[in-house]
Amino acid sequence: MIELQALTKTYGGRPVVDEVSARFARGTLTAIVGSSGSGKTTLLRMINRLVEPTSGRVLIDGQDAGRIPEVSLRQGIGYVIQGYGLFPHWTAARNIGVVPTLLGWPEARIAARVTELLQMLQLDPAEIAGRYPHQLSGGQAQRIGVARALAARPDVLLMDEPFGALDPLIRRQAQRDLAQIRRQLGTTIVLVTHDMNEALYLGDAIAVMRHGRFEQFDTPDRIIRAPATAFVADLVGETGRALRLLALHPVGSLSRAGEAEGEPVDVAASLSDALAEMIWTGRDRLPVTDAQGQRLGIVTREDILARGRE
Amino acid sequence: MSVPRIDRLSAVMALPLLASPALTAFGFRPNRIAPPQPRTWAEAIGWPLTGALLAGLVLLAVALLLLRRPGMRLLLLAGALAALVVLLGRGAVLLLEQAAPAARVSPGAGFWLAAGTLLLLLVDAFARMRPGPAARAALLACAVAGVAVLLGSGTLAGLSVAAEFRVRADAFHRATADHLVLAFGSFLAALVFGLPTGLAIQRHPGLRGPVLNLLTLIQTIPSIALFGILIVPLAWVAAHVPGAADAGIKGIGTAPALIALFLYSLLPIVANTVAGLDAVPRAVTEAARGMGMTEARRLWWIDLPLTLPVILAAARIVLVQNIGLATVGALIGSGGYGTFIFQGIGQTATDLILLGVIPTVALAFLTSSIMDLLIALSGGQPQ
């Protein structure tokens, strides 16, 4: 768990982060959304002390981060930045292995960990491990950046616009991959983004940041349903609110017993995807299957519409 | 409201400044080539003035530690430097008054240390002001005017270099003319030849490697070697081509020096022209083409204006390099300030060496400052 206590950073007397207090629960992904200059990156960097707080504290699992030696604190926290900052003179494998090397892991263990991470991120170790950063595509470089941050199994992962440098198509895929792997990891993730859609898609909790303060810190559902300020409402957007809400929930949450015709929908797909499918194929009920293709039941249009009006 | 933050650079630079009076202020020589005997400030200008100097240095050091505004520092340092130079001139005159007519006085290590430190701090203060082109031009004009007043007023007439100059004024003016012809003449020739070459090889990528390799090769050859080797073909031309000798082409002298400097100048000019043209954004070129500009119009309206700062940067490199290398020409009889330097080395006459070195460095520095100004005005990054 990460706890921020009245965390403040001022530059030349001007507060960039202004007495922010919050708790990010263990194993959750908190997305911090804000425009540039809102203080979100500064906030993130105070967690691994790349920026020293002017006042206030960061507690990680109850321990004051300010009292942990900088170097060991950072070795225990994964960090992914926009543009990834891969070391251009090292191969992908050496980039991934940097923190384990700093920690003095034996070579065989590092090699095994590198292979494991590449496989988890769906990269072929034989092909990718020996490549230098300039030989990687944008998507590959992004995944190497994530693998490097995860290499020493950190309890906390900080991500600063990790998808910002990707083109939209690959970005979608990378977001999906992150959603997938974080379930396997159980790591506490704090992700900074300016993209509300990304935050809604990935976040268990969302903090909307403006002028160095949290305007609202809430679940995605509440952010859409009950924006605390005009600024939050503006970010979420007035139109399409119901569809956004539906996008947050999986088909599984409304699955019921019954029979339906035609192409089935995956239990993990969102309700908005299911609705779109109904409109497109002219059906009012869809069969629901799990990942193995096993029939689980059906989902109906009435149920989805009712959920969207809640 | 709290303790003022001390300027760390000044803290370091205060040491040589305060230590300088402990070193020799003047070198006194009974004649031109005798070894110098040390003279302190007190021996030259007497205790009252020396006391004022010491107090001034201490006050200056304290003021520098506390004063952070670059503009104030600049004024303070300029004043201090001027005072130091006036004291130097005064000391030289006083030392000579008691000595035989052949005696000479030159600045010693202590003076150079103090003056050098002040000059560095001055330039640093100026750099910290982040001056625009106008401020740079103003400072340059002030510096040139200051030096001119100093030389014209005879303040420094007691110094040995000035004595050396009075003996050789005619030779000095000839050397100046020769040096300027060598450095600037070869530069102009390289410009006339190098710009079209740069344009050509930028448009024909196949030529790029061979031409740049050849020019790099030339630039690698040590200067005396190139100067010397050129003597051979030029001597042959002078002997065998009718009229060549009458046109001033000889194996030794100006011709081989001019050609060598011309050859050395080509690489920076050609390479920078190519690099500058390469750096013209594709979008700009395509937009120009899309508007229907002809090739020639694009060259004059788009490519050359955008490449200008890079070409000016090359001109700066070439001019500074040529002014320095032209001294070597003296070894093959091409004249210039190098004549004094090598004669001075031969006679172990420091004054004569300085008579060659000082104008060479001053010319190089003035030229590079003016070029920096032009680069800044053309929108490029000055050094």
Place this chain on the structure above:
Amino acid sequence: MTALRWIILIGVTGGLILFPALFEPLLRPFAPAGGPAIYDRASLASLTVSHLALVALAMIPSTLIALSLAILVTRPAGAEFLPMARVLANIGQTFPPVAVLALSVPLLGFGARPTVLALFLYGLLPIFENALAGLRAVPGSVLLSGKAMGMTPRQVLAQVEMPLALPLILEGIRISIVIALSTATIGSTVAARSLGEVIIAGLTSNNPAYVIQGGVLTGCIAVLLYDAFGLLIEIAKRLTGREPQQAA
């Protein structure tokens, strides 16, 4: 093409140093009637060795000091000295090597010492400038990552900054060595033993054969060292993964 260049350079250099007599027929036409065509006042081999020794003696401390300074002014503690260092380097460049050489003589007398001092001083600038450029060119995101991964400042310097700056540092040393070779030639005017002696002897005794001999030899050595450093830079770039690998 490259191989041919190497063969010619090594052949001419080696031949002129070890078997100067072989070149007699080639140089004879340039020598004055009845005069010697091959320089015989000292062996070219010993002059070459002392020429290179001058350069090495100056370049080693030059490199160490210039690198240390460049590292110093790019650390937070030395940042305040950076503008001054750049100004100094910029002014230093307007000092011609000959001036530095000539001014060293009154301080140190004649011989190798003023030459080494001049080569040392003049060698500092290109190495410092290039090292500075190399260190400052390391992308901010890479430095930030190093720090964020928990590297100490010393580890960031040794494992990230220096390897990335290495090609530019080598480029600076290469420039300095070429200048030093040239200035060492001029060093023979202050009685340092170097190959310049051969050229100067040719100039003063009106014997173009000497001038060609000395000139070609120093030229070849300079180009040879230049090329050798080029090779080193290529290797450094490849080792640090910034040169596209050659297709097998």
